[in-house]
Amino acid sequence: MSFGGQTPTIVVLKEGTDQSQGRGQILSNINACLGVQGVIKSTLGPYGSDVLLVDGNGRPTVTNDDNSSADYTSRATVMKLLDIVHPAARILTDIARSQDAEVGDGTTSVVVLACEILKEVREHVENGVSSRIVITGLRRASNMAVNKIKEIAVSTSEGNQRETLRKLAATAMSSKLIHRNSDFFTKMVVDAVLSLDQDDLNEKLIGIKKVSGGALQESLFVNGVAFKKTFSYAGFEQQPKSFDNPKIVCLNVELELKSEKDNAEVRVEQVSEYQAIVDAEWQIIYNKLEALHKTGAKVVLSKLPIGDLATQYFADRDIFCAGRVASDDMERVCQATGASVQSTCSDIHPTHLGTCERFDERQIGGERFNFFEGCPQAKTCTLVLRGGAEQFIAEVERSLHDAIMVVKRAIKNQTIVAGGGACEMEISAYLHRFADKNIPHKQQSIIKSFAKALEIIPRQLCDNAGFDATDLLNRLRVEHRKGNTWAGIDFVHESVTNNLDAFVWEPALVKVNAIQAATEAACLILSVDETITNQESEQPQAPRRGLPPGAAQRALRGRGRGMPRR
Known part of the structure; x- marks a missing residue:
């Protein structure tokens, strides 16, 4: 029309x-x-x-x-x-x-x-x-x-594979801050990648820990797992910090005395009934701890907190414990030691436990680390990086990541230019x-x-x-x-x-x-x-009826994006 x-x-x-x-x-x-x-x-x-x-x-x-x-x-x-x-x-x-x-x-x-x-x-x-x-x-x-x-x-399928991989890693590091120490780090990178399962080469199983202080050459390659000492309760220092061939149990269980009044409403008419409830709370935690002690495990790890009661219980029986272990560290411990994460303490079989040749706690710089070395199924490793400044260590980590990825791809695709x-x-x-x-x-x-x-x-x-x-x-x-x-x-x-x-x-x-x-x-x-750009969200709205001039604009500026209007 x-x-x-x-x-x-x-x-x-x-x-x-x-x-x-x-x-x-x-x-x-x-x-x-x-x-x-x-x-x-x-x-x-x-x-x-x-x-x-x-x-x-x-x-x-x-x-x-x-x-x-x-x-x-x-x-x-x-x-x-x-x-x-x-x-x-x-x-x-x-x-x-x-x-x-x-x-x-x-x-x-x-x-x-x-x-x-x-x-x-x-x-x-x-x-x-x-x-x-x-x-x-x-x-x-x-x-x-x-x-x-x-x-x-x-x-590159023929010849010395390790030397070839070191040369590739050195080229990847040539533009990084650590190129002057490439001989030291190329060996570390190649050892780390070759320690993985060669079928999937999951680089996430290479743990990288950063500790400020010291020189670059003080960085460590751990053929196993190392992680920083977790939050600890009273009684922790009485626990042994070194074991040979210990059994290791990994949990996703909170070993802390929990008052049941937080979870349920209980009505009592006599003092004896209240005492029975308190005794039951203690009995629940003691049953868990005794079940763990009977497994023969000398190292107890949990993703959830391990409280002061459990810490002291384990110290009295020469058992080491660590709660609030990070998920990725726990995964690497299981990968290396053969343990499996348990969500209960009452049904743990010997096949669920892991082991390693040596467990100990050592001081690195200003931090304490737990080391699991000589693991029978070590398809994982840990790199502990040292350096003078936090930004410098972070750049070293990025550089090593590039070199690790290059070595990983070179193993899967054996051609170079x-x-x-x-x-x-x-x-x-x-x-x-x-x-x-x-x-x-x-x-x-x-x-x-x-x-x-x-x-x-x-x-x-x-x-x-x-x-x-x-x-x-x-x-x-x-x-x-x-x-x-x-x-x-x-x-x-x-x-x-x-x-x-x-x-x-x-x-x-x-x-x-x-x-x-x-x-x-x-x-x-x-x-x-x-290119079409919608500017609607940037346009100031007109003042609403009943508000003084400029009040709507001030309200718009004061209100966070996505918040409802009053």
Whole structure:
């Protein structure tokens, strides 16, 4: 229906909605991602800088690691603490998280590479090339790059596995604060991963404990379980703190005298009846303790509190107890000793008990730790980290996590490539040759843009180390044109060398996953040409009837989001 020959205006979105679309929106998204790249690219490589980040609570974090894994509590890292608000740039946080979850290393590389791909194809978008054509070209180049990596990767199935894994771990640590102590920590990391069940390699069974004070070299590898002394009651110090071949019982039972008046209402008419109730309360706890004593266990652990009565009871019978043991520590004790968690004290059989060769309580720095060593089913271990500052130890933990994940993936996927930009330069040279010979149409320039974007890795490695990037990249191009597949940056002599012979190794899976994740992120950002932002929640409401001017706005500012109106 027409009104006076004019089509009526139809309002679909609410007033105040911000709507941006078209080529300008794509370019805006690309520029936002390049802003993120500018922040983190200086952290790449063995000479990358660290970043000091301060969260909303004023807590500082010193790191050059931008994975955002949730495996460790408070794993605060660059991409997480930047608190990116631009919706397109937040995709970079997602690919850093996926790279960390899948491989555990290369999180900086994947973000830098994704941004560089967008930077190289920005010219095509500005010239009016359809984003669909650009995306098709990028995906084709990505598939070719992945196939090339699989073709040139070197198998490590033969030779000394332990030495190979140590070299891979050392490369993963080369850009971390602990690279000067890499010989010490690579042995620790490889021992930790090889102590796990080789079928599933669950890295969560590697416990990491942090104790402030001391030197890095005082860090310990425990082939078993160690956890900090738990909260204790009177009588704890009278308990023995060392056993040989003890039986261990693990509980999910509260061993504390509980007054039944908290759980039930009891009416009595005589004092003797009240005394019977009190005696029953004591009898309940004593029956539990006697049942535990009869099992022959010398170490009693529980996830729930063990009160002063039970603590003194065990001390009188030369039994060690610890209550409020963390769930992950309890799980690792069960995994190592063969015990199983019991929810009752009255039906514990010998098969439910665990054992170890040696249990003792030792002082480490200012903390006391319980050690379970020589465990018969030790499919778990513990790393006790020492260091001068809390932030430094936290960074050591993040560095070890990356190395552990690299070693884990290398055991499952026994192929490696050379690092130091060698792999990226070889793929770049291959894509340039392929595009010149086999692709005559407009996708040729897109594939060449992808190939050029790969050079950001060796270029940034040079920039961060203070080298002449232009000179070294030209020398690398010449070497790869001659057929020197593994020519990469030599950080010791500021030159070019064969990084495979120099033992600068990385799992091929790191490179494959980084290229795939970076390409998918770039394609996703290029495919978004419209952003709709609903501003309704930010609009101040009009004053309600009966309120003085400005009262509604003051009420809105004073009311927390999600709280009901009065």
